Structure formats: structure tokens, C-alpha cells
Amino acid sequence: QPVESGGGLVQSGGSLTLSCAASGHTLNEYAIGWFHQAPGKGREAVACLSRGIELHYAPSVKGRFTISRDNFKNIVNLQMDSLKPEDSGIYFCAADGLALRDCGMIPTEYDYWGQGTQVTVSS
Numbered sequence: 001q002p003v004e005s006g007g008g009l010v011q012s013g014g015s016l017t018l019s020c021a022a023s024g025h026t027l028n029e030y031a032i033g034w035f036h037q038a039p040g041k042g043r044e045a046v047a048c049l050s051r052g053i054e055l056h057y058a059p060s061v062k063g064r065f066t067i068s069r070d071n072f073k074n075i076v077n078l079q080m081d082s083l084k085p086e087d088s089g090i091y092f093c094a095a096d097g098l099a100l101r102d103c104g105m106i107p108t109e110y111d112y113w114g115q116g117t118q119v120t121v122s123s
Contacts, residue, residue, distance in 0.1 A: 002032075002093040007117030010083055018078040018117060020093030028069060030095040031103035032076045033110055038089040046091070047078060048103035056105055061087075083121045090116040 006018040020032060033048040047067040049055045055067055066079040080087065094110035096103065104110070 001112055002095055002114035004091060004093045004114045004117040007091060007119045009120045009122065012083060012085055012121055012123050014083050014121070015079070015081045016083065016119060018080065018091055018093075018119075020076040020078075020114065021074065022095065022112075025095075027074050027076055027095070028071050030097050030112075031099035032067075032069075033094045033096070033103060033105070033107075034067060034076075034078045035092045035094060035107060036087070036089050037092065037116070038086070041089075043092060043107050045105035045107070048105055049076060050099060050101060050103040052101065054102045056103060058105070080119075083119075085121045085123045088119060088121045091119055092116045 002020050002022050031050050034046045035043040036046045037043045047057045049067045064082045093114045095112040096110045
């Protein structure tokens, strides 16, 4: 099961780095997605990274967020810059063991989910 870390409180325009780890599993064998859930709303994809080099971003975060793997540490990071109050919410990391070449931006494509980490961006 993935485990997220790195959430917290930050001012608008600030940065945070979220990390996704999975003890006992090699994350580069999975496509990894990051999802955002705002209060009272469903989970929406923020970014995903395939087993290879394919990656996708939601239009709302493109140019501000960067997803990357650190295979040595066995983690997937989500670097979030120029944060906005609307970026606030719970961020979930999810793993898809079936995707071979690409990664998906739909929650139902993912098999394993973390518990989430809270991000709050103050205005």
C-alpha cells in the first residue's frame, strides 16, 4: 500500500513536495498517479507517471507541478510550486500494477491507494 508524506500548510505562491513510498514493493514496477480531493468533491487526477517515461498532468497544474521517480529511494515525488488556495485538499498516491506503457488519469484505473496527506494553501 502506498504511503504519502510531505503535506502541510503553505502560503499562496509557496511550494511543497509530496512523496509516495511503498515498503516491500518496487515502485518502478507500477504506474503511479497523484490525485487531489477538495472538500466535498471527488478525487481528480493531478499527475501520473508510467513505468517508463510517459507522464501526464491535469491542465490546472501543468507548469506548476512536477512528478518524478527516485528509484534509489524507491519513491515518487510530486513537486508543487506556485501553489494556489484551490490546490488545498487531500492528496492521494495510487499505484497501478497492470499499466504497461502509459499511465491513467482516472481513479478507477488504480488498484492501490494510500491514506492521503493534507495540503492547505492559505491566501
